[in-house]
Amino acid sequence: MRYKQVSTKSAKTLHNLYKWEIGIRRNDICHEGKMTVCTLQHTLYLSKINVRGEWMLKLENLSERVNQKSLLSSINLEIAAGEIVALCGANGVGKSKIVSAIAGIIHPVSGRILLAGKPLGKKTKSQIGFMFQHAEFMDNVKVKEMLCLFQSFYINPYSFNELVHLGLLQELLLKKTHELSSGEQKRLSFALSMVGRPLVLIADEPTAGMDEEMRNHFYQQVQIAVDEGLAVLLITHSREEREVLAHRIVLLKEGVVQ
Numbered sequence: 001m002r003y004k005q006v007s008t009k010s011a012k013t014l015h016n017l018y019k020w021e022i023g024i025r026r027n028d029i030c031h032e033g034k035m036t037v038c039t040l041q042h043t044l045y046l047s048k049i050n051v052r053g054e055w056m057l058k059l060e061n062l063s064e065r066v067n068q069k070s071l072l073s074s075i076n077l078e079i080a081a082g083e084i085v086a087l088c089g090a091n092g093v094g095k096s097k098i099v100s101a102i103a104g105i106i107h108p109v110s111g112r113i114l115l116a117g118k119p120l121g122k123k124t125k126s127q128i129g130f131m132f133q134h135a136e137f138m139d140n141v142k143v144k145e146m147l148c149l150f151q152s153f154y155i156n157p158y159s160f161n162e163l164v165h166l167g168l169l170q171e172l173l174l175k176k177t178h179e180l181s182s183g184e185q186k187r188l189s190f191a192l193s194m195v196g197r198p199l200v201l202i203a204d205e206p207t208a209g210m211d212e213e214m215r216n217h218f219y220q221q222v223q224i225a226v227d228e229g230l231a232v233l234l235i236t237h238s239r240e241e242r243e244v245l246a247h248r249i250v251l252l253k254e255g256v257v258q
Contacts, residue, residue, distance in 0.1 A: 055117075056081045056231035057102075057128075057200045062111035064097055072097050072108065075257055077233075077250060079200070084222070084232040086246035093252045095235050096133070099204055102233075103130055116199060126154070129193035133204040133235075135185050137177035143188055144173040147195070154196040166221055167191035168214055182209035190218060194225070201225070204235040219244050 055078045062075035072094050079085045087095055100106045102113060104125060113120040115127060137146060147164070151157040164170055167187040172180065180188065186209050193201060201222070207215045222245060226232060234245060242249060250257060 054081060055079070056083075056115070057233065058114040059098070059102075060112050060114065062098070062101060062108050062113070064094075064101065064106065064108045072101075075111065077257060079231045079233055081199070081229045081231050082226055084226055084234055084245050084247050086234045086236055086242045086249045087252060088236065088242070088249055089252035095252055096204070098252075099130075099132070099202055099235060102128065102202055126196060127199045129196065129198035129201045131186070131189050131193045131201070131203040131206045133208070135189040137185070137188070139176075139178050141177050142173065143169055143175055143177065143180070146177065146188065147191065150192050150195045156197060157195050158197065163191045163195060166194055168217055183211060183214065186210050187214060190221075198230070200231045200233070202233050202235075205237065206234070207238060207241060215240075 057077075057079045059075050059077040062072055064072040075094075075098065077085070077087075077098075087098065089095055097106065101108050102120070104120075115124045118124050141149075144160075147160060147169075151160065151163075158166070164173070167190050169187060169191060172184055172188070175184075177185075177188070186206065190206065193203070203222075207218055210218065222230075222232065232245070234241060236242060
């Protein structure tokens with residue numbers, strides 16, 4: 001998303017003349033073709049909001065039970081191309097179960113998951129990038145080797161240099177994965193999640209452990225990808241992540257979307 005700094009007077013003039021909306025959060029949603037003026041650190045910014053595209057990820061009546069206990073109950077959730085949806089809720093309410101269902105780690109007892117209108121399967125799942133909360137990498141493998149390995153899985157991956165830029169990995173290329181700090185692991189995980197130019201990014205607590213420089217870089221890179229049509233499901237407890245990134249916030253409570 002691109003921002004142009006404007007004065008308070010100019011913002012009010014634009015609002016009065018063209019009915020452009022004034023918001024108090026960076027990503028306030030406006031109507032198609034309009035503009036929004038957003039506040040960020042007490043400075044007004046003007047931003048053109050992309051018109052959201054068709055639904056890219058859709059969960060329909062997703063339910064999961066274990067030992068007769070309901071973990072997810074008829075979950076319905078839709079995320080459009082060019083949209084970031086934050087899924088929030090206390091620990092243990094089912095957020096990780098939704099991620100696991102999308103990843104194919106668990107198989108819900110009912111419901112279905114659609115990607116770009118097609119049932120999620122082996123081929124379509126490759127069009128989803130995952131940033132898991134606790135990333136697991138192969139031991140004794142260098143960062144640069146991980147990047148090259150993941151590139152080999154896709155027909156049209158991001159270039160090596162693009163991936164290095166995405167994760168700010170230049171100084172980490174010769175490090176082995178087990179030598180990375182938690183924040184460095186997140187940087188690598190982000191680059192790997194984007195390597196195949198996914199249609200959807202599932203990001204579970206993506207900035208946990210990142211320093212301020214990398215968090216800001218992550219926000220910027222995600223916004224660029226979203227401007228180009230990426231759909232993002234953001235699982236987060238971070239107020240900053242929600243305020244900076246989210247277009248919509250969905251609350252999950254006891255396995256039910258509120």
